[in-house]
Amino acid sequence: MLTWLANFSHLLSPLNLFRYLTFRTIGAAGTGLFLVFFFGPTIISALRLKQGKGQPIRTDGPQSHLLTKKGTPTMGGLMILCGLLVSALLWCNLDSPYVWIVLFVTVGFGAIGFYDDYLKVTKQSHDGFSGRMRLVLEFAIAFAGCFAIVQVGAPGATSLAVPFVNGYVVDLGWGFLLFGPFVVVAFGNAVNLTDGLDGLAIVPVMIAAATLGLIAYLVGNLFFARYLGINHVPQAGDLVVVCGALIGAGVGFLWFNAPPAQIFMGDTGSLALGGLLGAVAVTIKHEIVLAVIGGLFVMEALSVVVQVASFKLTGKRVFRMAPIHHHFEQLGWSEAQIVMRFWIVAFVLAMIGLSTLKLR
Numbered sequence: 504m505l506t507w508l509a510n511f512s513h514l515l516s517p518l519n520l521f522r523y524l525t526f527r528t529i530g531a532a533g534t535g536l537f538l539v540f541f542f543g544p545t546i547i548s549a550l551r552l553k554q555g556k557g558q559p560i561r562t563d564g565p566q567s568h569l570l571t572k573k574g575t576p577t578m579g580g581l582m583i584l585c586g587l588l589v590s591a592l593l594w595c596n597l598d599s600p601y602v603w604i605v606l607f608v609t610v611g612f613g614a615i616g617f618y619d620d621y622l623k624v625t626k627q628s629h630d631g632f633s634g635r636m637r638l639v640l641e642f643a644i645a646f647a648g649c650f651a652i653v654q655v656g657a658p659g660a661t662s663l664a665v666p667f668v669n670g671y672v673v674d675l676g677w678g679f680l681l682f683g684p685f686v687v688v689a690f691g692n693a694v695n696l697t698d699g700l701d702g703l704a705i706v707p708v709m710i711a712a713a714t715l716g717l718i719a720y721l722v723g724n725l726f727f728a729r730y731l732g733i734n735h736v737p738q739a740g741d742l743v744v745v746c747g748a749l750i751g752a753g754v755g756f757l758w759f760n761a762p763p764a765q766i767f768m769g770d771t772g773s774l775a776l777g778g779l780l781g782a783v784a785v786t787i788k789h790e791i792v793l794a795v796i797g798g799l800f801v802m803e804a805l806s807v808v809v810q811v812a813s814f815k816l817t818g819k820r821v822f823r824m825a826p827i828h829h830h831f832e833q834l835g836w837s838e839a840q841i842v843m844r845f846w847i848v849a850f851v852l853a854m855i856g857l858s859t860l861k862l863r
Contacts (some may be wrong), residue, residue, distance in 0.1 A: 505530075506596045509829045524720060524740055527594040531744045532751035534590035539582050539755025546585075547766050550576040554624050556748060575764055578620050579756060580772020584613050586752030591745050599738040603747055604651045605782045611644035612691050612778030616770030641778075648782055649683035659734050664788045666795075666859035670811050672734070672788075686790045687781035693800035694777030695770055696807055696826045701762035703828060703842050707799050708776045708848035709753040714796045714853040715783045716746030721860070731860050734788040735829045749779065762838060796856035799849045803827055 505521055512519035520526040525619050556574045588606065595602045615637060622632055653660050661679035664673040675682055697858040698704035723740025754770075759765045768776075777800070784793035794801055806827035813821045823833035 504593050504595075504597060506594075523742055524723075526736050527596075527744050528716070528747035529639045529749040531590045531594035532754075534593060534668045535586040535748045535753075537751075538586040539752050540758060542585070543582055543647055543755060543759050544703040546582050547576065547579075550578055551768065552579075554578075557726045567792065568716050575767055576619065577624065577769035578771045579760065579766035580613060580616060580760075580768040580770070580775055581763065582766075583749075583752045583756050583772050584609070584775055586755060587745075587748045590748040590751060594706040595744045596741045597740040600651070600655045601736075601787075602741050602745060603787050604655075604737060605650050605742060605779060605786065606650040607651075608644055608687060608782040611790050612641065613771055613775030614721075615640050615644075616772070616774035620769040620771050631832055638688065640769070641691060641774075645684035645687035645781075648687065649785060650681070652786055653679065657736050659736075659788060661788065662734070662788060666792050682790070683785045684794070686785055687778055689804070690781035690784070690793065690797060690800065691774045691777035693797070693804040694780070695773040695802050697803040697828070698768055698773040699817055699826060699828055700838050701764040702757060702760050703845060704773055704776075705753050705757050705760055705768065706842075706846045707797070709750045710849045711780050711793075711800075711847075712746040712753070712783075713747045714763055714856055715780060715787070715789070715793070716743040716750075717781060717857070718788050718789055718792070718860070719743045722789075733860065735802075742786065745779070746783065749776065761783050762842070788830055791841030792856050793860050794861070796807065796853050798852040798855075799845055806830070810812065 507521075508518045509521040512522075524668035553781055587608070591602065591606060597603070619632060619637065657671060659674075661676055662674045663679075663682065664672050694708060697707070719739055720734075722733060722736050723730060723738065723742070725735050725737075736863070752774075756768065760768065771822055780793065780797065780834035784790050801825045807825045809821050810825035813819060822830040824830050828841050828845065831837070836844075
């Protein structure tokens with residue numbers, strides 16, 4: 504929205520800064536941070552008042568959580584989404600269709616998560632609405648987003664780029680409308696599964712957002728895209744501003760979510776942020792690289808899949824508890840150790856993901 508100020512740069516030359524993605528990304532990050540940090544205490548107080556007992560704690564989870572996390576309010580994702588949306592709408596070039604597509608998926612997934620959180624809090628139960636219906640709604644939103652990407656008509660919109668190989672892409676055709684939504688839904692739920700300890704999910708989300716934002720900047724620039732041998736997606740560069748807004752809002756949220764957490768992001772935040780990352784990756788044609796950058800989330804999701812499959816087939820568990828961060832809790836690792844070490848893993852995987860840009 505603020506990009507229109509650049510039209511008056513002939514009157515005041517500093518206004519020309521609003522043309523640059525780097526300046527607008529910093530502005531979006533700063534705005535998101537300020538909004539969440541400034542309004543956070545008010546939102547937390549309101550949620551605590553409305554929720555009373557806070558998020559219900561699973562009795563079949565780590566027993567320590569019944570003491571340390573009981574009474575903590577949830578739906579903190581509302582803080583992140585408000586900061587993210589306001590700053591993105593202020594600082595993005597709203598002529599870019601990809602900004603609207605990514606924000607649509609983010610808000611849609613956030614609404615699903617909010618309704619699920621609402622049911623859990625009001626019922627004081629872990630049973631939200633039907634898991635099958637939840638997946639149907641997620642796929643419907645992701646499908647609409649991917650269909651819009653195809654309709655925009657960018658070159659290679661239905662293709663799948665293979666990392667480490669220069670210029671090698673597979674055109675999925677209309678199969679993209681199956682693959683793309685799967686990536687978005689899978690990543691949304693992978694982040695959701697990771698959100699189990701104070702601060703565990705939000706920092707890897709910010710690391711992944713920073714990495715994808717950098718890639719989006721390069722993908723949206725024809726010169727850099729040709730130099731690196733990656734798909735050029737016109738108008739995708741502004742997704743770096745969206746990622747910047749997420750990082751700023753995420754830092755503000757971390758202030759309140761750091762151990763011991765004053766608030767949990769809940770499904771409202773984790774589903775929305777995972778959906779955002781998935782939608783950005785699908786837009787910039789880096790779906791496979793997303794699995795590397797977000798490898799921590801993939802590991803968490805796979806641990807649940809393996810645990811469930813093993814128990815159903817053999818009656819035995821592979822992990823002491825799933826998702827895998829609970830396994831390490833059962834091994835005696837402290838919450839701080841798990842969170843910090845998982846942050847390190849997320850950072851290393853992001854660096855490996857970035858290396859795919861030049862190893863072609």
